[in-house]
Amino acid sequence: MALNGKTAVVTGAALGIGRAITEILVKNGAKVALLDVNEAEAKTLKKALDKQYGQENTLFVKCDVESEEQIKAALQTTADTFGGIDIVCNNAGILNEGEWEKTVSINLLGVIRVTYLVLKHMNKLSGGRGGVVVNTASMAGLGPFLTCPAYSATKHGVVGFTRSMALASIVSDYGIRFNAVCPGFVQTDLMDNIPNNLGQFSHLADIEKEMVEKMGTIHPSVVAECVLELVTDERKNGDHLLVKSNQKSYVTFPEVL
Ligand SMILES: NC(=O)C1=CN([C@@H]2O[C@H](COP(=O)(O)OP(=O)(O)OC[C@H]3O[C@@H](n4cnc5c(N)ncnc54)[C@H](O)[C@@H]3O)[C@@H](O)[C@H]2O)C=CC1
Numbered sequence: 712m713a714l715n716g717k718t719a720v721v722t723g724a725a726l727g728i729g730r731a732i733t734e735i736l737v738k739n740g741a742k743v744a745l746l747d748v749n750e751a752e753a754k755t756l757k758k759a760l761d762k763q764y765g766q767e768n769t770l771f772v773k774c775d776v777e778s779e780e781q782i783k784a785a786l787q788t789t790a791d792t793f794g795g796i797d798i799v800c801n802n803a804g805i806l807n808e809g810e811w812e813k814t815v816s817i818n819l820l821g822v823i824r825v826t827y828l829v830l831k832h833m834n835k836l837s838g839g840r841g842g843v844v845v846n847t848a849s850m851a852g853l854g855p856f857l858t859c860p861a862y863s864a865t866k867h868g869v870v871g872f873t874r875s876m877a878l879a880s881i882v883s884d885y886g887i888r889f890n891a892v893c894p895g896f897v898q899t900d901l902m903d904n905i906p907n908n909l910g911q912f913s914h915l916a917d918i919e920k921e922m923v924e925k926m927g928t929i930h931p932s933v934v935a936e937c938v939l940e941l942v943t944d945e946r947k948n949g950d951h952l953l954v955k956s957n958q959k960s961y962v963t964f965p966e967v968l
Pocket residue numbers: 722723724725726727728729746747748749774775776777802803804805817818847848849850893894895896897898899900901902
């Protein structure tokens with residue numbers, strides 16, 4: 712799938728992995744709507760992209776993925792501005808075991824909210840052009856993560872939702888592919904703030920530190936390359952790309968039926 716003429720929506724676009732995803736999509740010819748709650752950082756990014764690629768190729772819409780109203784409005788503005796939506800990167804996320812309900816609301820419910828609301832724009836059965844949704848899950852969505860149980864649960868949820876939507880879309884002929892990227896530790900603000908956000912598990916902070924030292928860290932641009940692969944390779948549907956500091960591989964899930 713070539714990106715020229717395509718429109719993408721990226722949530723949590725202002726910083727970290729979302730910023731790198733936004734940059735790689737624009738660089739490869741897509742028009743991108745940047746959705747984020749951090750207006751200052753998003754505007755700084757848009758300014759830099761305007762300078763390099765022209766201001767007509769991106770759009771910033773302030774949008775909290777906890778709010779259905781804001782998501783609806785942001786998707787409509789994107790479709791009106793760019794003439795449709797072809798790609799969605801559900802990337803916005805936080806890690807805060809002290810505020811675990813908010814973590815669930817943003818990381819898991821946010822992905823479901825955006826996905827269900829964007830179907831109206833993308834679903835071939837409702838006049839959309841089809842396309843692809845790529846969710847930012849985590850390695851912590853594939854196995855236990857003892858320092859952050861609620862965070863890990865949200866990412867397992869994202870994996871289950873992605874796999875289920877991929878099948879629902881095939882069987883229903885929506886024309887939309889659903890994939891997820893599952894990175895290990897990525898060099899972003901979220902990772903830097905982990906020790907302050909472990910809540911009742913703060914006594915396990917040293918274990919977290921040891922894991923980071925043992926596993927190494929990944930640059931956000933490497934994760935963005937993987938997202939680009941999941942967007943452009945039309946054979947990928949229901950696929951989960953595990954990204955470690957030294958290798959990437961597609962996840963094989965156990966057959967249960
Ligand atoms: N940094 C890491 O080690 C890893 C991160 N991830 C996931 O990658 C995604 C991005 O994380 P990072 O770039 O590391 O974090 P980050 O903290 O650097 O960036 C997150 C972005 O999401 C935005 N955001 C937060 N809450 C939002 C909301 N309610 N609505 C809209 N935007 C919101 C923030 O303003 C920020 O721009 C998250 O889903 C995270 O769980 C997955 C694996 C590893």
